Amino acid sequence: MSTLALATRGLDKSFGSLGVARNVTLEVPRGERYALIGPNGAGKTTLINLITGMLKPDRGQILLGAQDITLLEPAERVRRGLVRTFQINTLFPHLNALEAVTLAVCERRGCSGRWWRTLPSYREAIEEAHAILVSMELAASSYRPTRELAYGQQRLLEIALALAARPSVLLLDEPAAGVPQGESADLFSAIENLSQDMTVLFIEHDMNLVFRFAKRIIVMVGGRILVEGTPEEIAADQRVREVYLGRGTRHA
Amino acid sequence: MISAAPGEPQRFLQAQIRWRPLEILFWLSTLLPFVLAPSYLILASQIAITGLFALSLDLILGYAGIVSLGHAAYFGFGSYTAGLVAKWGWGEPVSGLLIAAVAAGMLGYLSSIVIARFRHLALIMITLGFGVLLAEAANSASWLTGGADGLQGVRMWKLLGLFEFDLYGYAAYAYALVVLLLAFLTARRLINSPFGLALRGIRENALRMPAIGADSRAHIRKVYTIAAVMAGVAGALLAQTSETVSLETLSFQRSADVLVVLILGGAGRLYGGIVGAVVYMVARDQFSGVNPQYWYFWIGILLIGVVMFLPNGILGGLARLLPAAWRRA
Numbered sequence: 001m002s003t004l005a006l007a008t009r010g011l012d013k014s015f016g017s018l019g020v021a022r023n024v025t026l027e028v029p030r031g032e033r034y035a036l037i038g039p040n041g042a043g044k045t046t047l048i049n050l051i052t053g054m055l056k057p058d059r060g061q062i063l064l065g066a067q068d069i070t071l072l073e074p075a076e077r078v079r080r081g082l083v084r085t086f087q088i089n090t091l092f093p094h095l096n097a098l099e100a101v102t103l104a105v106c107e108r109r110g111c112s113g114r115w116w117r118t119l120p121s122y123r124e125a126i127e128e129a130h131a132i133l134v135s136m137e138l139a140a141s142s143y144r145p146t147r148e149l150a151y152g153q154q155r156l157l158e159i160a161l162a163l164a165a166r167p168s169v170l171l172l173d174e175p176a177a178g179v180p181q182g183e184s185a186d187l188f189s190a191i192e193n194l195s196q197d198m199t200v201l202f203i204e205h206d207m208n209l210v211f212r213f214a215k216r217i218i219v220m221v222g223g224r225i226l227v228e229g230t231p232e233e234i235a236a237d238q239r240v241r242e243v244y245l246g247r248g249t250r251h252a
Numbered sequence: 253m254i255s256a257a258p259g260e261p262q263r264f265l266q267a268q269i270r271w272r273p274l275e276i277l278f279w280l281s282t283l284l285p286f287v288l289a290p291s292y293l294i295l296a297s298q299i300a301i302t303g304l305f306a307l308s309l310d311l312i313l314g315y316a317g318i319v320s321l322g323h324a325a326y327f328g329f330g331s332y333t334a335g336l337v338a339k340w341g342w343g344e345p346v347s348g349l350l351i352a353a354v355a356a357g358m359l360g361y362l363s364s365i366v367i368a369r370f371r372h373l374a375l376i377m378i379t380l381g382f383g384v385l386l387a388e389a390a391n392s393a394s395w396l397t398g399g400a401d402g403l404q405g406v407r408m409w410k411l412l413g414l415f416e417f418d419l420y421g422y423a424a425y426a427y428a429l430v431v432l433l434l435a436f437l438t439a440r441r442l443i444n445s446p447f448g449l450a451l452r453g454i455r456e457n458a459l460r461m462p463a464i465g466a467d468s469r470a471h472i473r474k475v476y477t478i479a480a481v482m483a484g485v486a487g488a489l490l491a492q493t494s495e496t497v498s499l500e501t502l503s504f505q506r507s508a509d510v511l512v513v514l515i516l517g518g519a520g521r522l523y524g525g526i527v528g529a530v531v532y533m534v535a536r537d538q539f540s541g542v543n544p545q546y547w548y549f550w551i552g553i554l555l556i557g558v559v560m561f562l563p564n565g566i567l568g569g570l571a572r573l574l575p576a577a578w579r580r581a
Contacts, residue, residue: 078465115447
């Protein structure tokens with residue numbers, strides 16, 4: 001038990017008669033790299049929303065380590081180390097990158113409620129934010145407003161904001177979505193360089209990324225987990241081939 | 253450019269919040285009415301009070317993105333509190349001001365518990381409803397407030413035991429100006445603090461805030477309470493300098509006016525409320541002189557013009573014309 005970083009037990013969620021999560025049970029051991037794949041509408045992002053508390057499950061449990069977090073508010077889950085990024089950039093357009101990451105660092109350190117000292121006097125928080133930006137290759141763009149950053153840099157900032165919360169479990173929702181080929185190298189190396197202590201579960205359609213980083217792959221279809229296995233097992237799995245190839249698209 | 257020199261990020265943020273020459277100039281120019289327009293000191297004190305009221309709205313609307321159509325509730329509550337304290341025999345202005353500040357702050361905190369749970373249209377309706385509710389309560393409690401006749405019998409003692417509130421408004425303007433400056437310094441510090449950054453985060457993306465572990469509701473309760481204190485102080489200043497309180501201090505009209513003032517000047521810019529107050533009050537004074545019945549028509553034209561051509565208010569428009577070193581004022 002203690003080696004599990006994240007687990008769900010029998011998660012159910014439906015919108016009306018549409019079951020978007022059906023009896024989802026998964027276990028992610030500490031420090032692992034798991035990929036979550038499946039066709040559009042399979043319920044991948046819904047599952048992330050359930051795990052992070054942005055949606056409430058109809059049934060089932062969510063465990064972070066040994067703690068049951070099913071009833072906690074999203075922000076409280078973040079403070080306990082369960083942090084996500086978003087498929088569609090969910091950033092602070094008029095803050096520059098340094099301010100945005102400093103904000104996230106301050107929220108974690110508990111200094112974000114202080115209004116009688118100036119921000120520059122929180123030197124440690126600022127240095128920490130800057131170090132995160134350096135590790136994401138964003139240092140040169142620290143002082144530019146978020147909305148002026150290149151799309152690929154905005155995707156990196158998505159991850160930088162999450163890292164500022166010092167996650168023990170990081171959920172990446174399609175980190176490479178929409179990133180042009182030329183800008184993907186920085187993003188891939190940023191994901192590769194994530195601390196090995198951190199448990200990572202990521203949704204991705206880019207199979208290069210999936211097979212490069214994932215130690216195990218979970219395949220979802222129609223709100224259910226179809227199969228879980230190593231990349232080799234998944235690549236050879238007949239059902240997975242049918243799900244993807246049966247549709248006649250190279251969607252994955 | 254890959255990595256910065258140590259301390260550079262900190263210096264960058266420091267440079268963003270340092271005092272600009274234009275700011276110093278602005279505050280020096282607030283002394284001009286004493287010399288240049290001594291017959292307009294009453295108007296000047298009303299401008300300072302309106303500026304303070306708009307500054308308090310700016311904290312919640314301009315920085316945290318919380319729209320309110322009932323901000324007069326705190327202005328009027330502070331006004332009546334200060335007026336009643338003086339009427340009941342304690343006419344000392346500064347302590348009366350503090351009592352009104354505490355009362356408005358308590359009202360602000362209580363309402364913030366509800367306010368922090370809503371956004372957008374629901375929030376506009378709740379603040380509007382709350383404002384109307386309080387105005388009607390004050391109207392029906394005429395034994396306490398004087399109702400439609402206003403609160404009579406407010407007698408202020410000398411300011412600091414030295415300066416009488418004179419007919420020309422010397423003491424009134426000096427008093428209002430000092431209080432405005434102190435409130436402004438507080439607001440400026442707040443905006444430049446980690447808390448101010450968190451408020452901008454809520455305005456920029458309320459959805460992301462919980463995902464970085466932020467308790468946005470706690471932030472909103474806090475800033476709302478602080479804004480209510482400032483609005484209450486503005487209301488108290490009006491009660492003390494005019495020695496009367498009318499129901500108009502709680503009215504929807506006043507809530508709407510302060511919104512107009514802030515939008516005119518430029519929301520989210522610290523000086524927006526004060527600049528807006530100067531333009532609005534001077535325009536009102538001039539227009540109502542020319543055309544006593546229809547002056548609001550011209551205010552309407554002014555508002556539409558500013559919003560169409562200067563989407564970030566007068567200050568936002570000016571900022572585009574000025575060199576970078578003078579900006580962010």
